[in-house]
Amino acid sequence: MKVFMIGGTGLLGSEAAKELINRGHEVVSIALPPLPTGAVLPAQMKIxxxxxxEMSDVxxxxxxxxCEGFVFAAGVDERVEGPAPxxxxxxxxxxxxxxxLLRLARECGVKHSVICGSYxxxxxxxxxxxELAKWHPYIRSRRDQEEAAMSLADMDFNVAVLELPYIFGTQPxxxxxWMFLVESIRNMKGVTFYPKGGTTMVTVPQVAQAIAGAIERNKGGNCYPIGYYNMEWKEMLSIIHKHLGCPGKKIVTIPNWMYAAGGRKLMKEQHKKNLEGGLHMVKFTELQCSKQFIDKSLGCIPLGVKPDDIDKAIGDSIHLCLKIMDKKVNALDMKGE
Incomplete structure (x- = not known):
């Protein structure tokens, strides 16, 4: 089928375009310039x-x-700060x-739509x-995004929201x-301090498979929790340490109150600058220090996501961060489309 994508030059969009094209679909996309130096886009994608x-409905x-399909691989994430609210x-x-976009898609006869959301x-x-939506503007926005998407789905217009977790992989x-995390670990000499808990994660190719799977398989309106590899923070940090060249570095689990204290300091700094973050960093302690795990049977398996090398994906991400930090390569900031 012919698929229209917003965000086709991004990390996820470009990989999803490649996956869709490999499956025999046609992809046309609009995206914000510039194109990252060295980025390889599928030759068959019309960009x-x-x-x-800024475009009109017409x-x-x-x-x-x-077009029969539509993919929204754009937007902004929780790292964004700005004036309140x-x-x-x-x-x-x-x-x-x-x-x-979903309204226009439905009016134009599109049958299958996929929205990249958040876990x-x-x-x-x-x-x-x-009460995550109460305390965190970003989480509230993702809840409201899902509700908006589901309100437009019907038997003739299939809409899938992918609730995406930690994603490892690179785009040249x-x-x-992961720049901030690598910088933080590098600055902690001898010992890495981190809270308890953990997260689920996937690789960039797995996200692409989920997007393509949702285009091909989803019926009606559904939200798919996406997670394939569940790791406690210590396990993830051990892999990161290995790729940073310090495999024996000690990991010390800090108490929740200490993590909350760091969040309180950050929020005070934001307040001084008249800024607000997408997450209430003190209230976020409870979530960050819990096991944010997702069983692959909830989303990945139904959408046809296959196993991948998560260790390599983490390593690729860390190595690119190091090259950028050491000024060996130039790179654009991650951004929404």
Missing amino acids: EFGNYL ELKKYFSE IYDLFRKYNIDPVKR FAYFNKIWPEK GRKPV
Whole structure:
């Protein structure tokens, strides 16, 4: 089928385009410039540079015409800071576009749509006692994004939201999201201090398989928790240490109150700058220090996601971070489309 994608030059979008094309689909995309130096896009993908937020309905409908599929691989994540209320920014980039684009897609006869979301929305559903949407603007925005997407799905318009977790993998010329973590670990000499808990994770190719699987398999409106490899923080850090060249470095688990103290300091600094973050970093302690695990049977298996080398994916991410930090390569910041 012909698939229209927003964000085809990004880390996830470009890999998803490659996967879709390898499966025999046609992909056309619009994305924000510039193209990262060294990035390799599928030769068969038709790409145009532009800002979809500035396009009229008529202009966008030209892209949707004759398409059966649509992928939204854009938006912004929880690392964004801005003037309060920060939720307004998330609404602008994550919620309003989904409402508009899915409406246009349905009007143009598109049958299958996929939205790249966040696994925080999944935990908001299964852990209601934590009141995640109440305390964290970003998580609230992802909940509202899902509700908007599901409200437009019906028997003739299939909509899937992928609740994506930690993702490891690289795109040449683009900074991995792990720069801050690598810098922090490097600065902790002799010992790495980290809280208890853990997370689920996938590789970039696995996300691409989930996107393609959702385009091909999803029926009706569904949110898929995506997670393949569950690791406690210590296990993940041990792999990171190995690729940083310090495999024997000690890992010390800090108490929750100490992590919360760091979050409180960060929020005070944000307040001084008249900024608000997507996460309430003191309240986030409870989530960060828990096991944010997802069983692969909930999303990955139904969508046809295959096993991958998570150790290598983590290593690739860490090695690119090091090259950028040591000024051996130039790279663009990760950004929303």
